[in-house]
Amino acid sequence: MKFFCSKNSALLFLTFIFLNSYICKGQVDSLSTSEIEEILILESNIQGLLFQLSVEVKQYELFEIENEGFFKNNNFWLSDTIQTYNDALVLKSILEERYNLKFHVKYIIFDKEVDREAVDSYLNNLIRNEIFIPMTNGASEVSDGELIILGSKVDFKPFHKLKLKLLQDIKVIILISILVLFLLSSIILVVIMIFIKSRNKQRNELSKKFKELTYEPISIILFDKSLEEIESYSKAEIESYLPKNYLSKPLFKMVLIQEIISLNKNMKGEFKLKLKLFYRKLDLHLFSINRLKSKSWDVVTSAIVEINEMDLKEALPEIEKLVNHKNFHIRSSAVATQLNLSLDKNLNVLANQTYPLSAWQQMIYLRIIKYLSSKDVVKIIYLMESENPSVRIFGIKLVRYLGRMDRIAKLAEMYPAASEEEKIEILKGFNSLGAQTELDHVHQSLFSNKERLCLQAIKTLKNIGDEKSELLLQERLKSVDSFVLQKEILSALVKLNKDSFDQFVMDESNETFIAIQNHLQDPLLSDV
Amino acid sequence: MKNVLIIEDDKLISRLVQFRLKKDGYKVIMAEDGLQGIIAIENESPDLIITDVMIPFKNGIEIINHAKKFSPKVPIIVLSSLGEEEGTVMEAFNLGASDFIPKPFNPNELAIRVKRLLNN
Structure with missing residues (x-):
């Protein structure tokens, strides 16, 4: 028994070594006959494979062999089928020793007797297709290889079967x-x-509800309370007219401010003062000023508008920080508010603008500056001297818009160093203000090779030109190829001196000039 | 009690005017747009109409036109922003508007004008 155990252990060890090696190789190589032999010895049961012992028939042995359970088949005595190869070998060994005969192991696969080569092939196929996994018995220690083998005992499932x-x-x-x-x-x-x-829908519905709640208190304050009464009220007394606890809600405050601002735009006289007082008494001005610190540009812009509408001069230092803000809307509103509330006749906030002014901004600032100039003389000279070209151009435009004759000399002073755009605006200013003293500058621009500037010079001379201008226009006409300029010069000449114009066209005998002359003199076409 | 119809899309202004006129003892009917205004003119037979010029669906001019056809004697006060074109105001008067109040306005002044027109 001890011999068997030690022998089996040794065989197991050997089996491990070669099993590990062929598993590692991916189970694709065929096993040799000796490896198959070892597997047969170790395995207790291999599906479809049975064994049988056979011995040649001899008459005198008949009785004894029959006792061992053998039966006769032609010239051989055959044993019953044996489940394991190991049992077959053991029985063979015992019987050979007992009877001194040569026994053979026969291999039966699915009831069909086969030779040993077929058994090797059969086992190789089983192992290659993972239908049969060789196992080890009696191993005392569990190794990685054994775990793999044990793991492989799980029913076979092809690896790629379910994958797309x-x-x-x-x-x-x-x-x-x-x-x-x-x-x-x-x-x-x-x-x-x-x-x-x-969320927006909810917010809108809440705003509507809050609006409804503001109508009555505002109406009572505006119509039932005098300015003096409102002045004498404490914050708590004013709050008592509003729905309780709502003032702590930012949305309610915003709705209330919007309504006050809207009314402030539509009301005048004492009502405006009452609204401003109502706004201050509720500390809504602090709410507006705090919103200047918001990170959203739209919140900051609406806060600036509120400050502007409610004349919150105490917020000017905060507004000043925003006049050169990178956001267009914040910057525009801040400058407009600063201009409006500071009443700075020097227009410093505008002169120090670093960003270019858009046409929209200029329109807004013009409205405020017109209002300021109705109270005091605004110093547009600072704008004309600004380092920002767009501000300089706006300053030049203001000379024209505000009819500032006193700034014609400044325009003339700027003219030589001015850019094309500035020169065009200066010429418009000369034209609008009838600055005949500055004709030299206009004459100079008449000979400019820049068409827009030349065109503006012609238009200016058309209104304020003199005899010298006539001659210069005639001279310029000879060197001009552009039809637009030719037409404009001829139109200016007609206006300045029609006789001289007719004489000039006659002298020149130029077909284009004659055609333009006919066009200008036609009462139906002259304005086309 | 005299009926005054206010046709104004700005709810706050119409509510304020309503509040002010109610204090003077008028019954105030409100319409938020031109269509509502026309329906109110036909159904409520107001004694005086106050209308904004810029309102949804039908403008103030169309309201005056309709009101003058439906009940020619009803006085109409036109509320309008100063920014609106002079031509519109002139057209309103030509069509038969009784008075014109530019925005921003004083509600007390409006109340006085309403009283004067209704007493006449």
């Missing part, structure tokens, strides 16, 4: 991933949109 071929292509996987990502992003976006929409 599509998923084996990396491009398809990337494409599917992108589509899934896109789908997820879309879903997230839709969810966010629905959330924002519902």
